[in-house]
Amino acid sequence: MAEHDLNVREGAQAALAVEPVVIGNRRLTIEDVVEIARQRASVALSDDAAWRARIERGAEFLRKRLADGATVYGVNTGYGDACVVGVPPELVEALPLQLTRYHGCGMGRYLEPAETLAVIAARLNSLAHGYSGVRGVLLERLADLINRRILPRIPAEGSVGASGDLTPLSYVAAALVGEREVLFEGRLRDAQDVWAELGHVPLTLAPKEGLALMNGTAVMTGLACLAFARADHLTRLAARLTALCTVALDGRAAHFDALIFDAKPHAGQAEAAAWIRADLAGRDDTSGQRLQDRYSIRCAPHVIGVARDALTWVRRDIENELNSANDNPLIDPDGERVLHGGNFYGGHIAFAMDALKTAVANLADLMDRQLALIVDDKFNNGLPRNLSGATAERAPINHGFKAVQISSSAWTAEALKLTMPASVFSRSTEAHNQDKVSMGTIAARDCLRVLELTEQVAAAHTLAAVQGMRLRLAATQTATVPAPLSGFAERVTAVSAFVGEDRPLEADLRALTALIADCGLAGDVGSGG
Structure with missing residues (x-):
């Protein structure tokens, strides 16, 4: 374990010493993901003001839609077949955490560190397109997982690959909210303790952010890279x-x-x-x-x-x-539309x-x-x-x-x-x-x-x-x-x-x-x- 700890620290230091892979407002390559996964590169969110404004505009538009009484799947409805179930306004804030918790049922081997980093990079890049209604702070915390090498313990089995990699990605979401275990500096730790050690309060997910984190193809795509x-x-x-x-x-x-x-x-x-x-x-x-x-x-x-x-x-x-x-x-923050699709x-x-x-x-x-x-x-x-x-x-x-x-x-x-x-x-x-x-x-x-x-x-x-x-x-x-x-x-x-x-x-x-x-x-x- 001591040798593994050393390798983790050396990998993190090496990653920080090279030019970071910029996320946001640009197209990633397979090689970008591989460099991140092998701890040869860190990530940095784009400093483009227009891109950052668009991210926040999407989150603000979603908040406005909810305030206007609109029905948005997975935000003020149940999930999947339960989309016909309305969620009372007083429970909307609690809904994302429920999603992360009931999907905590993965099995099989745990993804290797390189696989985990590839998964997080893929999810971060997808959310950075600005069509997911998430806040900039969520993207920053995903970048922290990569750059700080806070690695969620993701079981490999439990996804059918449509409605996204829900169960494995729930472990990424759980790490952000301070739940379940993560691998940090070569040791298994409670996620909440790691955030506290780094001077952060665990993230409180906004209404769509649990679904945005989990409802996508990041596991299969990261592994495919x-x-x-x-x-x-x-x-x-x-x-x-x-x-x-x-x-x-x-x-x-x-x-x-x-x-x-x-x-x-x-x-x-x-x-x-x-x-x-x-x-x-x-x-x-x-x-x-x-x-x-x-x-x-x-x-x-x-x-x-x-x-x-x-x-x-x-x-x-x-x-x-x-x-x-x-x-x-x-x-769609520009056309001010919510598009339900697949x-x-x-x-x-x-x-x-x-x-x-x-x-x-x-x-x-x-x-x-x-x-x-x-x-x-x-x-x-x-x-x-x-x-x-x-x-x-x-x-x-x-x-x-x-x-x-x-x-x-x-x-x-x-x-x-x-x-x-x-x-x-x-x-x-x-x-x-x-x-x-x-x-x-x-x-x-x-x-x-x-x-x-x-x-x-x-x-x-x-x-x-x-x-x-x-x-x-x-x-x-x-x-x-x-x-x-x-x-x-x-x-x-x-x-x-x-x-x-x-x-x-x-x-x-x-x-x-x-x-x-x-x-x-x-x-x-x-x-x-």
Whole structure:
């Protein structure tokens, strides 16, 4: 715990040392959210006077509507199917707190700190569009959660992804009003005590603010931002490992000739092929042992390319959702209207996450097949059985990467099993008011699990591919390794040394998987490095 405390403090200090991400009156990118989530950036509300005035004008218009006796859903009515129930004026102020409390029924694992920060950033940005009728002070307190690293303990399960991520977002609202537990400076604390320590009184929610905080797509969208970044990194890593396997298998670089991909012009596969080609620059194909390498090598750009092309429209949909007002009702301070609609519906994120997890699972399958090739002495063109690095005398009792390949197969199978789309499993709920729902948050969580499994496969494959390359160099004195692959192998070896005698590799795999999940292993692929 002491080490975790130190990491939290260092992360907060690092975030405050860089240029903050400005919220309000501008469009956020996935990268903005990822930087916030990884504690590499703080946030700052825009100092644009017109934007700030518009925020307050929305809150004032809502107050005026209530004073005029208008009926506004969730402000002076019950919630959901209870929209037909009027709330007496003397209870209107109490209603938001009731909403946060009865939704405190989440289950499952708690979101990780990075996930929690991504969620808060997504909710803050949505409310900052000025269509939610919230006060500026609410936005400031959300910014405080990020900048002070006051992290609500958000259970991952309990949202159907329409009418928003109500239950998980209730934990964000509860933290603001000083209820439930938060993670602060590495320890679980009562939210009220943390606010007191920081010199703040817990927020009293204005009539629509509980609903505005909870009735939106921030959980699925924040998680989707993180999923996008990790998937992008895995495509680059899969390309690099394909190049590494080509060297280890004494394969042919000609499979990645640009003309092949000009003849079938999918942009993503051409991009993947270009990365592999750059990693193999200068390689001589004359020593290749097969005229055509097996599909998992030769067709790798075609597999990776599907994910690359999917990422283009996945980015579009995530960033549109991120930069939307997605609660209900919307408050139009300029036209002075209250609009009851369904922007809380998370269908675009649901479909994007269902598609992305399938593309990522295919990367797991690709890497697992490449791993199976290089460990098998029937197919690896002369490398030792299971990539054992043992001496001839010790070889009979050494088994190298045999168990690693078995584990990789298990992780791949689980990833493939999880590709069942969540978005088609709508369940009518809440007295058939929420009778068609998106399941977007479940899709996002599924995608993150597929990513986690695929990163484990990638870690196993990375260790094996570097081992295979080193064994090929030892066996072929004239072989050379292109500089990008040599530098990559050195970085991997710093985490996990060459496997001569058998040893447990769990710690190596965990360290490398963490590096991959943090998008820290293939950073130079596609960037000219």
